[in-house]
Amino acid sequence: xxxxxxxxxxxxxxxxxxxxxxxxxxxxxxxxxxxxxxxxxxxxxxxxxxxxxxxxxxxxxxxxxxxxxxxxxxxxxxxxxxxxxxxxxxxxxxxxxxxxxxxxxxxxxxxxxxxxxxxxxxxxxxxxxxxxxxxxxxxxxxxxxxxxxxxxxxxxxxxxxxxxxxxxxxxxxxxxxxxxxxxxxxxxxxxxxxxxxxxxxxxxxxxxxxxxxxxxxxxxxxxxxxxxxxxxxxxxxxxxxxxxxxxxxxxxxxxxxxxxxxxxxxxxxxxxxxxxxxxxxxxxxxxxxxxxxxxxxxxxxxxxxxxxx
Amino acid sequence: xxxxxxxxxxxxxxxxxxxxxxxxxxxxxxxxxxxxxxxxxxxxxxxxxxxxxxxxxxxxxxxxxxxxxxxxxxxxxxxxxxxxxxxxxxxxxxxxxxxxxxxxxxxxxxxxxxxxxxxxxxxxxxxxxxxxxxxxxxxxxxxxxxxxxxxxxxxxxxxxxxxxxxxxxxxxxxxxxxxxxxxxxxxxxxxxxxxxxxxxxxxxxxxxxxxxxxxxxxxxxxxxxxxxxxxxxxxxxxxxxxxxxxxxxxxxxxxxxxxxxxxxxxxxxxxxxxxxxxxxxxxxxxxxxxxxxxxxxxxxxxxxxxxxxxxxxxxxx
Numbered sequence: 001x002x003x004x005x006x007x008x009x010x011x012x013x014x015x016x017x018x019x020x021x022x023x024x025x026x027x028x029x030x031x032x033x034x035x036x037x038x039x040x041x042x043x044x045x046x047x048x049x050x051x052x053x054x055x056x057x058x059x060x061x062x063x064x065x066x067x068x069x070x071x072x073x074x075x076x077x078x079x080x081x082x083x084x085x086x087x088x089x090x091x092x093x094x095x096x097x098x099x100x101x102x103x104x105x106x107x108x109x110x111x112x113x114x115x116x117x118x119x120x121x122x123x124x125x126x127x128x129x130x131x132x133x134x135x136x137x138x139x140x141x142x143x144x145x146x147x148x149x150x151x152x153x154x155x156x157x158x159x160x161x162x163x164x165x166x167x168x169x170x171x172x173x174x175x176x177x178x179x180x181x182x183x184x185x186x187x188x189x190x191x192x193x194x195x196x197x198x199x200x201x202x203x204x205x206x207x208x209x210x211x212x213x214x215x216x217x218x219x220x221x222x223x224x225x226x227x228x229x230x231x232x233x234x235x236x237x238x239x240x241x242x243x244x245x246x247x248x249x250x251x252x253x254x255x256x257x258x259x260x261x262x263x264x265x266x267x268x269x270x271x272x273x274x275x276x277x278x279x280x281x282x283x284x285x286x287x288x289x290x291x292x293x294x295x296x297x298x299x300x301x302x303x304x305x306x307x308x309x
Numbered sequence: 310x311x312x313x314x315x316x317x318x319x320x321x322x323x324x325x326x327x328x329x330x331x332x333x334x335x336x337x338x339x340x341x342x343x344x345x346x347x348x349x350x351x352x353x354x355x356x357x358x359x360x361x362x363x364x365x366x367x368x369x370x371x372x373x374x375x376x377x378x379x380x381x382x383x384x385x386x387x388x389x390x391x392x393x394x395x396x397x398x399x400x401x402x403x404x405x406x407x408x409x410x411x412x413x414x415x416x417x418x419x420x421x422x423x424x425x426x427x428x429x430x431x432x433x434x435x436x437x438x439x440x441x442x443x444x445x446x447x448x449x450x451x452x453x454x455x456x457x458x459x460x461x462x463x464x465x466x467x468x469x470x471x472x473x474x475x476x477x478x479x480x481x482x483x484x485x486x487x488x489x490x491x492x493x494x495x496x497x498x499x500x501x502x503x504x505x506x507x508x509x510x511x512x513x514x515x516x517x518x519x520x521x522x523x524x525x526x527x528x529x530x531x532x533x534x535x536x537x538x539x540x541x542x543x544x545x546x547x548x549x550x551x552x553x554x555x556x557x558x559x560x561x562x563x564x565x566x567x568x569x570x571x572x573x574x575x576x577x578x579x580x581x582x583x584x585x586x587x588x589x590x591x592x593x594x595x596x597x598x599x600x601x602x603x604x605x606x607x608x609x610x611x612x613x614x615x616x617x618x619x620x621x622x623x624x625x626x
Contacts, residue, residue, distance in 0.1 A: 007435045007436075008436075010435070011434055011435050011436060013510065013511035013512055014428040014431065014434040014436070014437075014511065015428075015436065017424040017425065017427060017428040017511075017515070018424065018425050018428045018429065018436075018440045020420070020421055020424065020425075021421045021422070021424065021425035021444070021480060021485075022425070022440060022443060024421060024476075024479065024480045025443055025444060025447060025480070027460070027465070028457070028460070028476070028477060028480070029447040029451065029452070030447075030452075031452075031456075031460050031464070032451070032452025032453065032456035032457040032459075032460050033450065033451070033452040033456070034452070034456075035452055035455075035456030035457075035459055035460060036452050036453065036456055038455075038456065038459075045463065049463055049464060050459060050460060050463040050464030051464075053459070053463055099348065099351075102344050102347075102348060103348060105335070105336050105341075105344065106341060106344060106345055106348070107335050107336070107338075107341045108341075108345065111345060111349075114352075115348050115349060115352040117609055117612060118352035118353070118355050118356050119351065119352050119355050120355075120608070120612060120615075121355045121356050121359070121605070121608070122355050124536060124540075124604050124605075124608045125359075125540070125601060125604065126540035126541075126542060126558050128540075128542050128558045128559075128561050128562055129558075129561070129597055129600065129601050130358075131565075132362060132561070132593070132594065132597045133358035133359070133361070133362060136358070136361055136362060136365060136378050136594075139377075139378070141377065142373065142374075142377035142378045142590070143377065143378060144377075144378055146377075147377050147378075147379075176354070176355070179351070179355075180355065181619065184616050184619055184620070185619055185620060188616070188620045208335075208336050233449070240543065241542075241543075245542075245562070248565065261454075264453065264454050264455065265454060267455075268454060268455050268458060269547075274455055274459070277454070277455045278453065278455040278456060280453075281452070281453025281454055281455055281456070282453060284453065285450050285451050285452070285453055286450075288449075288450075289449050289450045292449060293449075
């Protein structure tokens, strides 16, 4: 015991530095983790505060989970969350790498810089702002899309009530918002590739395409794997703003826009079912944790250096 | 950047480099034109919507009702901005809330992130592994929305306070990773060692030596944080009811479906007649423009720091 005490005393300057941050993590991250036990309780708010409420609520075992998985909702939100994320991760990777490789080859570097600045713009805007952008295109009476349809003599479409278009809209918007952000990291990596590799390839008479295929892409592979593993860990999480704000919380669209995050939010704010919402959130976090550990384990098996941790 | 290079294994054996050519063979002019046009089109799509919103906000409300949203309006008008100047008290109030939250939040973020990251970047801090894990585990697992909500409302009792907009977002593990990597790569151990020999305390070293040479890293985190607070609407959606505490982005959500919120809260003299003739659509868009303008104007200057942060953040230790 005195040994630990001595070590703590010796490090007291560092400990004082981490103290405020550690307190924040305990209150805002670890206390909620402890709070997930209400997923196994029939949660009732007790006037005595947080701990009293958690303590006094009755245990119900897996009732909340049974209730969650007994409806269609669990299947729909899981399917939507995974499919959108798989689409966004796969297409996002292809788009980011393609943009980076092509922008790197553009002869006019000034122009490339300008493009980069423009493509970064959506990343800096909130989904609320973007929902207004989308509205200017999809509004039934005044929107651009219906004006174009009218020009060609077609009937107007009530975009915010038609489920069939939204999977494409949401994927496109997700890609659009993060393309600039995604390509920047790969551009930086390309800039770091040893130039002598390309010189050697050129002496051997390799064409530009062969250089990209045999040098640039293989050199980018570790970064692609690392970022994809990190993204896979988040496959059970969605960008709440994209699915809630951009769709204007339109009830008609729920079958294709309801994801785990929006389901939990509505469970909390509209239904007020704390137990079931917590259960859904815990399901999300737990499966997410297993996925990221599995993905990392798999990568470590294949190539140790590529693992994230 | 140096780190990124290290993390990429140098696969093929590099040939002994001969005379370094400046241009290592570009693509053909035809392909260059094709690619320039294609990427240019995409880049245009990234800025066009914002320009379009500006145009709509400058359109005459009646022309808008007849023509719909149009790139070249038949009649321009400044009516929307004039209305906001006269009776935009709610807008001004929300603007104030957003600025206040952004400033306080960013200062607190910088304090928490830099101290925490610095401590765990120092190899002679005996408990660094424990505190690193304490931070990074939160990236892998979280309690989720509802328990967090209960902690905020039942334990901290912060519902409908300014702190509800600030505290949940002042720290996250990603900022700490970026900052720790920055400290570990840019602050030479030799400087710290020599300061120690001169008898400086750990706090003295941190404030007088480490912070001044780490300003680019601090700037990166400061910008991430500023952007996060400026664009935040989720905390207000969960915790705020009072119109006095509604930030800009959340105000934009409230007016999505009706403008009453702005009118009833703006000025008592606004009668129902005036409410009926409100330039609603253009006022909405004008508010979107005013909420976005600071970011849109500032970001080209700060882009460098963002890119730096993103690049550092994607590098593993």
